[in-house]
Amino acid sequence: MFHLLDQSVIFNPLVSEGEACCTGQIIAELRGSNALLTGERVALNLAMPLSGIATLTRKYVEQIADLPARLVDTRKTTPGLRLLEKYATQVGGATNHRFGLDDAVMIKDNHIAAAGGIAAAIAQVRAHIPYPLTIEVETESIAQVAEALQHGADIIMLDNMPLNAMRDAVHKIRQTNPRIKIEASGNVTIDTIRAIAKTGVDFISSSAPITRSTWLDLSMRFS
Numbered sequence: 001m002f003h004l005l006d007q008s009v010i011f012n013p014l015v016s017e018g019e020a021c022c023t024g025q026i027i028a029e030l031r032g033s034n035a036l037l038t039g040e041r042v043a044l045n046l047a048m049p050l051s052g053i054a055t056l057t058r059k060y061v062e063q064i065a066d067l068p069a070r071l072v073d074t075r076k077t078t079p080g081l082r083l084l085e086k087y088a089t090q091v092g093g094a095t096n097h098r099f100g101l102d103d104a105v106m107i108k109d110n111h112i113a114a115a116g117g118i119a120a121a122i123a124q125v126r127a128h129i130p131y132p133l134t135i136e137v138e139t140e141s142i143a144q145v146a147e148a149l150q151h152g153a154d155i156i157m158l159d160n161m162p163l164n165a166m167r168d169a170v171h172k173i174r175q176t177n178p179r180i181k182i183e184a185s186g187n188v189t190i191d192t193i194r195a196i197a198k199t200g201v202d203f204i205s206s207s208a209p210i211t212r213s214t215w216l217d218l219s220m221r222f223s
Contacts, residue, residue, distance in 0.1 A: 057092025160186030
């Protein structure tokens with residue numbers, strides 16, 4: 001950001017990206033012109049929330065660090081800041097989900113309702129998308145899981161399912177086609193993520209690290 005104002009500004013990071021810091025720790029030094037004063041607030045207004053996202057993401061990731069499941073982010077991002085916010089979750093240890101609608105097809109509840117069912121929705125999508133694009137189907141019941149399996153979904157999302165139902169769904173999917181990836185979503189919190197991971201899902205998607213994070217308190221001091 002400072003380089004947009006003045007290419008001669010020197011930025012010297014004193015900690016690595018993603019490294020935990022202590023209160024009062026100096027994380028970087030800047031040298032340069034009046035661009036430092038011009039850009040101070042914009043720089044802090046970016047660094048503070050993004051650091052908060054990375055910090056909360058790390059807390060979520062630590063809850064499942066010893067389990068195979070991976071935390072992934074969502075497209076619930078601040079308009080104009082998606083690349084930065086998704087980068088922050090990656091720094092915090094999460095895996096990025098799709099960045100846009102063209103990265104993969106996700107058939108959600110409204111799509112299913114509009115198409116007249118999972119089978120019809122998948123058929124319509126397959127008739128129009130390029131071959132390499134994957135299809136993910138959002139399911140809310142074992143019956144929907146069975147329908148998604150029958151019609152060749154590449155990824156099945158278990159949305160807002162109770163843990164017992166989620167375990168049953170994972171077992172059914174693994175028995176039918178172990179190559180299908182399974183994603184859990186809905187009401188994921190720091191307190192529930194571990195129990196969700198123990199059901200055997202491959203991915204847990206949550207917007208919480210972005211939407212529920214708080215800004216870290218950073219300041220810029222001249223010396």
